[in-house]
Amino acid sequence: MKLTLEVWRQKNSEDKGKFETYTLDNANExxxxxxxxxxxxxxxxxxxxxxxxxxxxxxxxxxGSCGCVINGRxxxxxxxxxxxxxxxxxxxxxxxxxxxxxxxxxxxxLKDLVVDRSAFDRIMHAGGFITVSTGSAxxxxxxxxxxxxxxxAFSAANCIGCGACVAACKNASAxxxxxxxxxxxxxxxxxQAEKTERVKKMVKAMDQEGFGNCTNTGACEAECPxxxxxxxxxxxxxxxxxxxxxxx
Numbered sequence: 001m002k003l004t005l006e007v008w009r010q011k012n013s014e015d016k017g018k019f020e021t022y023t024l025d026n027a028n029e030x031x032x033x034x035x036x037x038x039x040x041x042x043x044x045x046x047x048x049x050x051x052x053x054x055x056x057x058x059x060x061x062x063x064g065s066c067g068c069v070i071n072g073r074x075x076x077x078x079x080x081x082x083x084x085x086x087x088x089x090x091x092x093x094x095x096x097x098x099x100x101x102x103x104x105x106x107x108x109x110l111k112d113l114v115v116d117r118s119a120f121d122r123i124m125h126a127g128g129f130i131t132v133s134t135g136s137a138x139x140x141x142x143x144x145x146x147x148x149x150x151x152x153a154f155s156a157a158n159c160i161g162c163g164a165c166v167a168a169c170k171n172a173s174a175x176x177x178x179x180x181x182x183x184x185x186x187x188x189x190x191x192q193a194e195k196t197e198r199v200k201k202m203v204k205a206m207d208q209e210g211f212g213n214c215t216n217t218g219a220c221e222a223e224c225p226x227x228x229x230x231x232x233x234x235x236x237x238x239x240x241x242x243x244x245x246x247x248x
Contacts, residue, residue, distance in 0.1 A: 001027040005040065007052055008100040013108050013116075027081050029089040034059060034066060035078060053112040053187070059084040060071055061225060064160030065069045067167070068113045069100045074164035074223045082162060082225040102163050104172035105210040119209040120161050120177060126205035127198040128181045149187050154184035158226040165220035165228075171212030176220040178206050179236035180228050186239055196243040203240055 003024045010017030024043070027036050034056050041051035057065040066083040070076035076086045092098060099113065107115040145153075159180035166174050182199050185191030191198070214233055221230045 001088060001091070002031045002094040003036075003091070004028050005096070006096065006098040007112070009052070009112055010101075010109050011111065013110060017109065019100075027088055029087070029103040031088045032084060033070070033086040033088065034084050053110075056084060061085045062160065064162035067102060067162045067164060069098075069102065069167055071098050074102070075162075075166040075225055078234075080225055080227055082160070082164075083223070087226070088154065090223075093110060102167040104163075104166045106172065106174065107163060107166060111180045115163070117161070117163050119211070120163065120174070122209065123174070123178060123202055123205045124181065127194075128185070128202035130185060130190050130194065132190065132193045143189060145189065153184055153187040155229065156180040156232055158189070159184075159224075159228050160201050160226060162225060164223045164225060166211065168219040168223035169214075170217065171211065171215060173214045173220070174206050174209070174211040174235070175233050176224065176228055176230065178202050179230075179232040180238060183232040186235075195239060196246060197234060199239045200243050200247070 001024075001138070004024045005024060006019045009018060009020045010176055022040060022044070024036070024040055027039065031039070034054070037052060037054055044051050054068065055065045057063045061082040061084060063089045064082070067075060070083070070086070073105060075081060075083050077090050078086050090099035101107075101109050102115045104115075106119045107117055110116050126195050157180075159177060161177060163177070182195075182202060185198065186195040216230070218230055221228065
């Protein structure tokens, strides 16, 4: 495959940054998108140029480390996959591909396609955990949880914290990420005791990080690689309203 790549290059967080154009003649349709970037970087290195910095780790759609906006879509044109799971067969021979980082105040660019997503860590530190002592693990049937609730909790727990929801949202909102974490813990018995303080602390931390609010456009759900539903946002809003009333 022959490709024309418009890649965002930015030396550091203070640099203004710009798009640079590269051509690639030896891409293969069976490559993952990140493997294609590896090939590009090999070419740039041989030419004595600075390789493109991009985030990655597991390359299996598990860790959430990867992520960039590809032709205007977070994680690219495929459905329900992270950038590392996107394959070049989704593109045409000779196609022009524009690649840029997540764009959000809460995700400052560190270099090229790499952004600082430590804001998500700070939101989790604010309340995304359980401190109640629940003892050792019990037999599965000793703490029965209705299947519908268990399924809903598991669907929320699928969130990998990649940040595609923020990149897709016109308000750069992190509501889907925070809502998934709130739902995951609030739905299960172990998380019930702290759910009131948890939602207040996590929403406060989210606001302090500079993320926008949700206006229900649904872009976050559409681009989420794990198909996290916006119904979790509705649940978080209910939890937050109940917590706010209870504290007055």
